[in-house]
Amino acid sequence: MMAIELPETDVVVIGLGASGGVAVLPLARAGLRVIGLEAGTWMDPGRDYRADEVHNNVRALVTTGGKAASEVPTFRTAADQVARQQARHPMMNAVGGTSIHYHAQSWRLNPWDFRVRSATLERYGAAYLPAGCTVEDWPLGYDELEPYYDHIEYEVGVSGKAGNLRGTLDPAGNIFEGPRQREYPMPPLRSCDYLDHMLASARAIGLHPYRGPAAINSRPYEGRPGCAFHGYCDRGGCHIRAKSSTDVTTIPKALATGNLTVVDHANVRRIVTDNSGRAVGVRYFRHGEEYLQPARAVLLGTYTYENIRLLLLSRSQGHPEGIGNSRGQLGRHYFGHWDAQAGVSVAALFPRDLNIWYGAIAQGVMVDDWADDNFDHGxxxxxxxxxxxxxxxxxxxxxxxxxxxxxxxxxWGSQWKQFVAENAGRWASAYIQTNTFPYANTWCDLDPDVRDPHGDPVLRITSGPKVNEPRAAAHAAIKMIEWFRAAGAIEVTGGQGGTGPALSTHAHGGTRMGLDPSTSVTDAFGFVHDCSNLGVLGGSVMGTAGARNPTQTLQALAWRTADKLVDKLRSA
Amino acid sequence: MSKPESPDPQRVTDPSRRQWLRGSLAAGSAALIPLVNSGCSTTPAPAAVSALGAATEAVLAAVADRLLPADALGPAASALGAVAYINRSLLEWNQRDLPLLQNGLLALNEAAHRRHGRGFVALDAGEQDALLMALEGNTVAELPEGSTLFNRVHRLVLEGLFSDPWYGGNRDFGGWDLIGYPGAVLASTTDMQRLGQRLAPLHTSAYGSEHDGH
Structure with a gap:
């Protein structure tokens, strides 16, 4: 059966989630004709989002499903094992993608994250680089990404308080952050008694707490209301569009230019290249028909796993091992926050009701004193x-x-009943998010046995043990316990909730950016080394995971890649 | 066995709710968002079928009522609808747990017979607790996966006690009242996030007024 060949467009963007949903805006504004192929469709806040723990957290009706559910990667912890398919993919498909249900903590990485290798060599020497670690400096520094972080904060809508305004430190914000050119467009999310108390307690023991940034409106912004703090943000969509997911921010803005066409239910199977190795379009299925969408350039913005898989599957004469894999780097340098393995959550019991039922995960207080290289590791x-x-x-x-x-x-039993009756509203947990790095013992490739319904192999993850990250997490957990104690907790327990390696919503790497094609897949702007009109968007291009959620960084990178593509197509 | 037609909440559409959502969006202000969901919605049909069958469901109820017994603080788990919730989950979205519960509860009942000459339901509370402790500790010889069964039932009972009453558990908001969760709202105020005192119950469901108490 022949694919139906469609008229050529300027740019095809594969995936309209957190990254692709951002990249379409600078492209459309530049006057390029953009087709966005999305495996899911539009969500309806009135129908799909609920103030209901069973809906969001037990049944995972917002966070899982669609095409992603049919291509769940397999997983193993050593190369001599048979990888087993995981039960549930933490991914879904929709216009807006994962940005619909994420916690919306929206961060700039610390400047250190961009140059971990050289900074470690300078301060501590080569002996401090963990064994087997393949970390490199990013091909760009914080300063180069700063203008794009700024674009995201203003175009997507991020609430927060500057801690470093052009070099002037403000202890109300994060004094450890890199310098920013201007304030956030909105103040931080509303505080509450518990968070005020935690903030004061951290100050009292010499820490530098601040109210964390969130891609959630703290007040009406660009026609969307401020957060209502109903307490079902985690794994749920926002019923009032206060969460700045791309389906209510950058994608509608791009549609308003008239230059973006959204094609939903588009199941992309291959990126097509010509004899010279250049990308010439995309093949996809939609409602049982196969289509060929020719394009002058392609941006690949699915999730980390599908980015890697689609490149591996798109074999041709010019790319016999998959696009971007001529040096065997595709799928390498894969890593993420699960590498901390344990000690990622600390729980505390207080002698009074905290009333933190409502709020939002991103309504929080952060401490950076024990992150990045903000302290002496000697x-x-x-x-x-x-x-x-x-x-x-x-x-x-x-x-x-x-x-x-x-x-x-x-x-269980009567004593337990009495205990939870008194204490279910008196405990809190805190999250420990760890800097993580790539290692030679961790990579992705195609599974030899397990296939998706189209007959294509699913991705296989091999993730070996780590030493550095669990140590860093355990160190931070002790500091968190001290903070809770200072706040008057009567019981504190660490080490809860560490699940170890598995599928993750914070999957990084696999198509790493770099200057050297022998240790990376994409160049300093995210374009595949040997396929320069194919750009990769998302966490898969990142070379380190900061001690913080990746979304704003991968969105800033996506905007920068799109800007570069505008230049490329104009000069072509 | 045919599945009863009970609505999947994912598919329930509620024009009145969507209507005011649009209204509040158009206004662009959180101040107009009602504190609680005042729209009406489709009430789920009570499940007419027992997923486990009456005898096994009775064992489940007896187990659930030891996990959360009736006492001065309030009713036992089954009276709070925990078993009704589990039944509904097994019929709809949680069918993969059916074999574990079906086989496991049957084996638990047989273990009770072997030890006491009576089924689990007929044991006294002390005997039931002793057997459940052995199950939790995975020391019931007939049940090599005993702790798996215990952990799963424990988790499902928690869901049944503390989920939105729309699903059939947390009857009359008894579970939420027990732990002091006021109720599902669409917006909260700073006064609902004060330290130190338990909030007054709201008795509100995410699914509208039929479950806003009686």
Whole structure:
């Protein structure tokens, strides 16, 4: 059966989620004709989003499903094992993608994250680089990305407080952040008693707490309302569009130019290249028909796993091992926050009701003192560290499933009933998010056995053990315990919630950016080394994971790649 | 066995709710968002079918009522609708747990017979607790996956007790009242995030007024 060949367009963007949904805006504004291919479709806040823990967290109706559910990667922890398919993909398909249901903590990486290798060599020497670690300096520094971070904060809509305004430090913000050219467009999200108390307690023990940035409106912004703090942000969509997901921000703006066409339910199977190796278009299925969409350039903005898989599957004479794989680098340098493995959550019991039922995960207080290279690592045996995050939004099932801190003999029965009746509203948890780096023992390739419904192999993840990241997380967990104690917690327990390596919403690498094609897949602007009209968007291009959520960084990179593509197509 | 027609919440559409959502969006201000969901919505049909069958469901209820017994603080798990919730989940979105519960609860009942000459339901509370502790500790010889069964039932009972009453558990908001969760709202105020005192119950469901208490 022949594919239906469509008229050529300037740019095809594959995936309209957090990254692709941003890239379409600078392209469309530049007057390029853009076709956005999205495997899902538009979500309807009135129908799809609920203030309901069963809907969001038990059944995962917003966070999973669609095409992603049919191509769940397999996983193993060593090359001599048979990889097994994971039960559930933490990904879904929709216009807006994962930005619909993420916590919307919206960060700039620390300047250190861009030059971990050289900074470590300068300050500590080569012995401090972890064994087997393949980390390189990024091909760009924080200063080069700063204007794009600024674009995202203003075009997507981010709330926060500057801690470093053109070099002037303000302790109300994060004094460890890199210099920014201007304030956030909106003040931080509303605080509350618990967070004010945590903030004061951190100050009292010499830390530098601040209210974390969020891609959530703290007040009406660009026609969308401010956050209503109903407490079902985690794994749920926003019922009032206060969360700045791309389906309510950059994608509608791009559509308003008249230059973007959104094609939903588009299941992309291959990126097509010509004999010279250049990308000439995309093949996709939609409602049972196969289409060929020719384009002058292609931007690949699915999730990390599908970015890698689609490049591996798109074999041709010019790219016999897949596009971008002529040096065997495709799928290498894959890593993420799960590498901390344990100690990622600390729970504390207080002697009074906290009333953090409502709020949002991003309604939080952060501490960066033990993250990045913000402290002297001499003698500690690791590099990097972790941010500490105290937050609100406690759902009732999760609240009742609390750690009992050894105060009752069992987690059931009358004594337990009395315990949760008193304490389900009196405990809080904090999140420890760790700097993580790529290692030679961790990579992705195609699974030899497991296939998707189209007969294509799914991705296979091999993730070996790490030493540096668990140490950094354990160090930070001790600091979090100290913070909770200072805040008056009567019980604190660390090490809860560490699940170890698995599929993750913070999957980084696999198509790493770099100057050297023998250690990277994409160039300094995110274009594939040997296919220069194919750009890759998303966490897969990142070379380090900061001690913080990746979305704003991959969005800034996506905008920068799109800007570069505008230049390329104009000069062509 | 045919599945009863009970609505999937994902598919429920509620024109009145969507209407005011549009209204508040048009106004572009959170101040207009009602504190609670005042729209009406489709009430789920009570499940007419027992996923486990009556006898096994009775064992489940007896287990659930030891996990959360009736006492001065309030009713037991089954009276709060936990078993009704689990039944609905097994019929709809949680069918993959059916074999574990079906086989496991049957084996638990047989283990009770072997030890006491009576089924689990007929044991006294002390005997039930002893068997459940053994199950949790994975020391019931007939049940090599005993702790898996225990953990799964424990989790499902928690869901049944503390989920939105729309699903059939947390009857009359008894679960949420027990732990002090006021209710599902569409917007919260700073006064709802004060330290130190338990909030007054709101008795509100995410699915509208039929579940706003009686």
């Amino acid at each position: 003698g500690l045996g690791f590099i990097g560290g972790a941010t500490l995050h105290a937050y609100t939004e406690k759902h009732p099932i999760a609240a009742a499933g609390m750690n009992t801190f050894g105060r009752v003999p069992r987690r």
